[in-house]
Amino acid sequence: MPPDTSPLLHVRPYVAADRPACLALFASNVPRYFAPEEVAEFEAFLRAPAGDYVVVEREGEVLACGGCYVREGIGRLSWGLVSRAHHGQSLGRALLAWRLQRLWVDHGVSEVAIDTSQHTAGFFARHGFRVTRQLADGFGPGLDLVAMTLRREDWLARADGAAAALRPSSSIEPRA
Numbered sequence: 001m002p003p004d005t006s007p008l009l010h011v012r013p014y015v016a017a018d019r020p021a022c023l024a025l026f027a028s029n030v031p032r033y034f035a036p037e038e039v040a041e042f043e044a045f046l047r048a049p050a051g052d053y054v055v056v057e058r059e060g061e062v063l064a065c066g067g068c069y070v071r072e073g074i075g076r077l078s079w080g081l082v083s084r085a086h087h088g089q090s091l092g093r094a095l096l097a098w099r100l101q102r103l104w105v106d107h108g109v110s111e112v113a114i115d116t117s118q119h120t121a122g123f124f125a126r127h128g129f130r131v132t133r134q135l136a137d138g139f140g141p142g143l144d145l146v147a148m149t150l151r152r153e154d155w156l157a158r159a160d161g162a163a164a165a166l167r168p169s170s171s172i173e174p175r176a
Helices: 016-028 036-047 091-106 121-126 152-157
Strands: 009-013 052-058 061-071 074-082 111-116 130-140 143-151 172-174
Touching (some): 009 091, 016 036, 016 061, 036 074, 061 091, 091 111, 091 152, 111 121, 121 130, 121 143, 143 152
Parallel strands (some): 009 172, 074 111
Antiparallel strands (some): 009 052, 130 143
């Protein structure tokens, strides 16, 4: 197999200049993954992101963004999204890997939680998250709120190699 010569992905902290790109990512995912009425909440979040919020870029183009923080000893994932044009290219997996690594190692949490929708719950389930609660139309008409959690011990014990697959890969270079 020839070596991978695709440009590297860079994970770096979000800065205010990334706001238009992040809003464009969001718009590309409405209405399937986000309700139109959520844009105001996302805009407010971008003005003062809580915790660690990062963008994933390739050759200067922002392709994904997402964050994480700790509340009451539990890691939380926030506003993770990938450009709709780049779904299915492992960017979501790379972003999840970065956030889990940050929470497990740097913050020392033993559990991570997320509130997501029925459209992305399968993605998180494939990585070991378990549904703890569902609320029909919780994010808006047709977008159910699905609360999920992942315990660090379960993630590490996964026999199918998913934990290894989520470790940050050498193709992702964090920038200072």
